[in-house]
Structures are given as structure tokens and as C-alpha cells.
Amino acid sequence: MKFIEVDDSRGADVKQIDNQSETGIYAPEYRQKLVDLARGATKGGLDDFFADLSERWTEAQG
Amino acid sequence: MAATAQQTVEKTSAGAEIAAPARGRRWRGVTPWLFLIAPLTLLIVFTYAPIANMVAYSFTDWDGVSPELHYTGADNYTEIFTREDLFRVFFVSGYYLAASAVQIAAALYFATILSFNVRFRNFFKGVLFFPYLINGVAIGFVFLYFFQDGGTLDSVLSLFGVHTDHAWLGTSTSANTSLAGVSVWRYLGLNFVLFLGAIQSIPGELYEAAELDGANRWHQFRYIIAPGIKPVLSLTVILSISGSLSVFEIPYIMTGGATGTETFVIQTVNLAFRFNKTGLASAAAVVLLLIILLVTWVQRRMVPDDKVDLV
Numbered sequence: 001m002k003f004i005e006v007d008d009s010r011g012a013d014v015k016q017i018d019n020q021s022e023t024g025i026y027a028p029e030y031r032q033k034l035v036d037l038a039r040g041a042t043k044g045g046l047d048d049f050f051a052d053l054s055e056r057w058t059e060a061q062g
Numbered sequence: 063m064a065a066t067a068q069q070t071v072e073k074t075s076a077g078a079e080i081a082a083p084a085r086g087r088r089w090r091g092v093t094p095w096l097f098l099i100a101p102l103t104l105l106i107v108f109t110y111a112p113i114a115n116m117v118a119y120s121f122t123d124w125d126g127v128s129p130e131l132h133y134t135g136a137d138n139y140t141e142i143f144t145r146e147d148l149f150r151v152f153f154v155s156g157y158y159l160a161a162s163a164v165q166i167a168a169a170l171y172f173a174t175i176l177s178f179n180v181r182f183r184n185f186f187k188g189v190l191f192f193p194y195l196i197n198g199v200a201i202g203f204v205f206l207y208f209f210q211d212g213g214t215l216d217s218v219l220s221l222f223g224v225h226t227d228h229a230w231l232g233t234s235t236s237a238n239t240s241l242a243g244v245s246v247w248r249y250l251g252l253n254f255v256l257f258l259g260a261i262q263s264i265p266g267e268l269y270e271a272a273e274l275d276g277a278n279r280w281h282q283f284r285y286i287i288a289p290g291i292k293p294v295l296s297l298t299v300i301l302s303i304s305g306s307l308s309v310f311e312i313p314y315i316m317t318g319g320a321t322g323t324e325t326f327v328i329q330t331v332n333l334a335f336r337f338n339k340t341g342l343a344s345a346a347a348v349v350l351l352l353i354i355l356l357v358t359w360v361q362r363r364m365v366p367d368d369k370v371d372l373v
Contacts, residue, residue, distance in 0.1 A: 032320040
């Protein structure tokens, strides 16, 4: 087992992009949506879900 | 000299006589405003000032904590009206709208029945009104157990030999219907009491006269009760529509907006407190307010509040 030290020097930037893109990487809704998708309660595929996320993330980065 | 002194005394006393009623009249004019100071101050400080503040925030990019905020013009409003995912949640309100129709019909039915002389009338009134007194969070928890797999609803159904094997909060349609059912259960009592009060304010002789003329219960309802409670009915419809558009407590507690039960208010709360977009969330709140005002205005135009004259 190997511990990886998390580098939080740019944590504020990540937080800002996260808020700006409304991803919520630490929020329960993110998992909720994933689980709903996995058990077929919401329509759509996993790839589309992630594509949408990365699109918003990239947009917030720019 | 004595005469002039006499004259001045007379003059001043006469002046005082005239001044006293004038001052009294002025005081009488001021008195209502003195009484109004307290409620008006409370109203302005705690209702209108926060709304003005919210409208002001809706034109900024404030994140809710930062001391600095920038004026962004109508950007927030453009974002709300151009992002269709922000508006899609209004479909969920459709379930609650349909539920309010059921709710109004049921409340009207019970109010009519219990306005006649029925046995255990007061007991049933209490039973129907009781849910309205329970706190919304408690209702959420109660109904979480109710809809659980093998929970209250499933146990009761299995007593009648029905085994659904169905997760009530599992699919979007079923979850929204269940939650709307909970909200009917909760607010039925309020509508019922409003209707009952309106029905009981109809003078009793009218029923007697109608009975002498050979009217049955249905005729009494159709021609006496229905027109008599029209103002309260239109008020209830307005309350139901605005309530359906701004559902929050029950879905927030029970599902947290999962399984397609997210409403506009839950979304606004998430924008403001999860993603620190207080400016955008304020704009969303303003939009919701405007939609509700618009719906109310349209409804008042379509069903004007005529003076009801039964006699």
C-alpha cells in the first residue's frame, strides 16, 4: 500500500471551477445522479453524463 | 388700558377655543398613522427590505460570503432563461398541480358533508385538520417509513393480499406521485377548514327554504353552497398553484431531489448554498415570484371576484 500525498496548493481553483460548473464533486447530488443513472431511474447513458460534466468543467476552466 | 387687557384676554381665550378643536382634529388625523407605525415598520423592515435586497443581489455575481460583488446587469436572468435544464424542473410541479385538483375536490367534498348534521362531526373535523398541524420535517420522516420497502404502505397492502414488490420512491413517476400524495395529505386540512368556514357562513334559512321547495342535497350544493364559497374557492386555487410551483420541504427531506423529484426551489437552494451562486439563485427566486404573480393575475382576470349575493 502506498499513500499519495494530496497536493492542495490549487484547492481554491478546483473549488471555484467546481462551483462555477455546478459539478459538486464533493456534494451528495453528484452521486445521487450517478446512482439514478445506473439503476435506470433517469434516462441517458454514462458517457453522455460524463461528457456533459467535462464540457461544463472545461467551460468553467476557461 | 384695562379695556385693552380685557380685550386681549378675550381674544386669547377665543383663540384657544378655536385652536383646541383644530389641534384635536390634527391629532385625530395623526392617530391612525401612529398606530400604523409599528406594523408598517415591521412589514417594511422584514418583508419589503429583504425582497428589495434580493432583487438587488439578482443583478450581481455575489457568492454569498465574499465582501466584494460585481454588478453584472441582467446576466443572471439571461442565464436562467437560456439554460433549459433550469426550467425543466417545472415539469415536476405538474404532479403537484394535479394533486391540488384532487385535494380541492376532496376538501370540498368533506367540507360539504361535515357542514350537514353528521354523527361525530367534530371528531372528523379534527381528524382532517390534524395533519396540517404537524411539522413538515416530521411529515417527511413519517412518510419515508411509510413508503419504504416493507414499510407501512406495503404492510397495509399485504393485509389485503396485495403484494406490489414496488419501490414507491424508486422511479420518477412513482416517486413524484407519492410525494404529491403526501402533500395532499398534509394540506387537505387547511383547504377543508377554509371551505367549511365559508359554507357555515351561508345563512341556514336558505337550506330550509330550498328543502321546502323540494331541493335535494345535490341541488343545495349546486345552487347554494357552490356560489356561496366562490371567493374562497378562487383563493384556494391561487394558493394551490403558487404552492405547487414552490414545493420544497417534502421532496427535500424525503428524496433530496433525487429520482427526478427536484423542484425549482430545491434547485435554487442548491445554486445558492451548494455552488455559492447567490446572485443566480436570487434571480431564480425573483423569476419564481414573477411567475406566481403572473399566474395569480391571469386567474383573477379569468375569474373576477364578484360580490356574491345569495339572498
